Amino acid sequence: xxxxxxxxxxxxxxxxxxxxxxxxxxxxxxxxxxxxxxxxxxxxxxxxxxxxxxxxxxxxxxxxxxxxxxxxxxxxxxxxxxxxxxxxxxxxxxxxxxxxxxxxxxxxxxxxxx
Amino acid sequence: xxxxxxxxxxxxxxxxxxxxxxxxxxxxxxxxxxxxxxxxxxxxxxxxxxxxxxxxxxxxxxxxxxxxxxxxxxxxxxxxxxxxxxxxxxxxxxxxxxxxxxxxxxxxxxxxxxx
Numbered sequence: 001x002x003x004x005x006x007x008x009x010x011x012x013x014x015x016x017x018x019x020x021x022x023x024x025x026x027x028x029x030x031x032x033x034x035x036x037x038x039x040x041x042x043x044x045x046x047x048x049x050x051x052x053x054x055x056x057x058x059x060x061x062x063x064x065x066x067x068x069x070x071x072x073x074x075x076x077x078x079x080x081x082x083x084x085x086x087x088x089x090x091x092x093x094x095x096x097x098x099x100x101x102x103x104x105x106x107x108x109x110x111x112x113x114x
Numbered sequence: 115x116x117x118x119x120x121x122x123x124x125x126x127x128x129x130x131x132x133x134x135x136x137x138x139x140x141x142x143x144x145x146x147x148x149x150x151x152x153x154x155x156x157x158x159x160x161x162x163x164x165x166x167x168x169x170x171x172x173x174x175x176x177x178x179x180x181x182x183x184x185x186x187x188x189x190x191x192x193x194x195x196x197x198x199x200x201x202x203x204x205x206x207x208x209x210x211x212x213x214x215x216x217x218x219x220x221x222x223x224x225x226x227x228x229x
Contacts, residue, residue, distance in 0.1 A: 004157070031215045033217075042219065042220075042221045042222060043204065043219040043222075045216065045217075045218075048215070048216065050215075056216065091157055091158070093157075093158075095215055102148055102160045102163050102217075103158075103160070103217060104160075105150075105157035105158040105159070106157050107155075107156055107157045108156075108157050
């Protein structure tokens, strides 16, 4: 299995631009998570899905952030408009429904907003 | 609400010495506990997990952790540190409830190995 695949690995964009991060979970996994990692705040859960349905989006910082999962093999996290404080590493992770199974993480997207 | 506290944001040990990374948890229900490792510019990788079976859990790369309910702890250890163990380590907790896959992570401990 190729694991959780995220694209792009690096993204540099100007403030005000729209940014779309992509994630392909492991085939057969029914949970998908988006995390943000910064030095100041550590790992923050932004949103997670179960069977393509958003379950908890309480971690999404503002309306500028949105996430979708149109099917079991693809999810996007969109920031519009982007701001310098959105600069972070964004991770996608997936898991199979079994309590205590743990996650498989992607390699992350390093976003820099200038 | 569940949470974990990792004591020490930075730990340095000599190569060949014992590695001890501390994690204490808080949970109103029986927890499941995890340790993840993150190497530079990579995602997090599962090292080991406790899911209410044996209290001493063995993981990859020679690491192990012991669940101590009385101390609400889940410390990570390795008898002899290798240079390749230099990384950031995260403790995480989830509720041991059916259908709850949400993990809460600690703030991480950066492990440095001194040659």
